[in-house]
Amino acid sequence: MGLFTRDIKTMDDLFVHQLQDVYYAEKQILKALPKMIDKATSPELKAGFKQHLTETEGQVERLERVFRMHGAEPKAVDCPAIDGIVKETNEVAGEIADKQVLDAALIASAQAVEHYEMTRYGTLVAWARQLGREDCAAVLQQTLDEERATDEKLTRLAESGVNRKAAAE
Template sequence: MGWFSKDIATMDDLFVHTLRDIYYAEHQIKKALPDMIAKATSPQLKQGFEIHLRETEGQIGRLQQVFKLHGVEEKGVTCPAIDGIIEEANDIAGEVADKQVLDAALIAAAQAVEHYEITRYGTLVAWAKQLGRDDCAALLKQNLDEEAATDEKLTKLATGGINRKAA
């Protein structure tokens, strides 16, 4: 099912499609994080990625609850956006020899992922409320809050020294 296809006729259809999009995205992120952990040289960055991996597992669990509450099949739909963001991150990380520059590149890549997730979760929270699904909105808001907090932590790492060392 593609964006604005015949399969999306109602706001509920759009909500479910986007829910499946972020479900797929979270699984792709869960697969990518161990590689990012392995490549990071800053102990704080490595620890941040490890924490976010555990958070991602919890976020997937909350998404599974939303599927169940909403009464739809738990499954993902391919998300070219997250695939592209992760592919770009891998390409850039593969080209960086200087480990301090690599850490700055990893933060930038992680923030691109976080910003994508923030937009998806923000939209899903609003739509869930519009559909009268405050139960789903509350779970999705927890994921949104975690993503925003992770983005803030990444910014602090970048501006707190990693970018300066890379320069």
């Protein structure tokens, strides 16, 4: 089912489809984060990725709860956007020999993921409210807040040293 197919007839259908999209994305992120942890050389970046891996596991559980609250079966649909971000991350990381520059690239890739997730969760919160599902919106808002906090942490990490070290090489 593509985003704008005949299978999506109502706002409720669209909401569930978007849940399926971000569910797939979170599962792909769970697969990608261990590789990013292994590649990162900055101890702070490694620790941040490890923390986000734990958070992402909780986000998947929250999504499954929202599916059930909404009367839908947790199910993923392919998300070409996250697949593209992950593919680009792997390609760029494979091309960078300098570890300081690699850390800067990993942060940029992680922020691309965070920004994607923030748009999806922001939309889901708004749609849940529109559908009268404040209960679902509250659960999704928790994840949106975590995604924003992770993005801010990545920015601080980049600006406080990783980018400077990469530029000095």
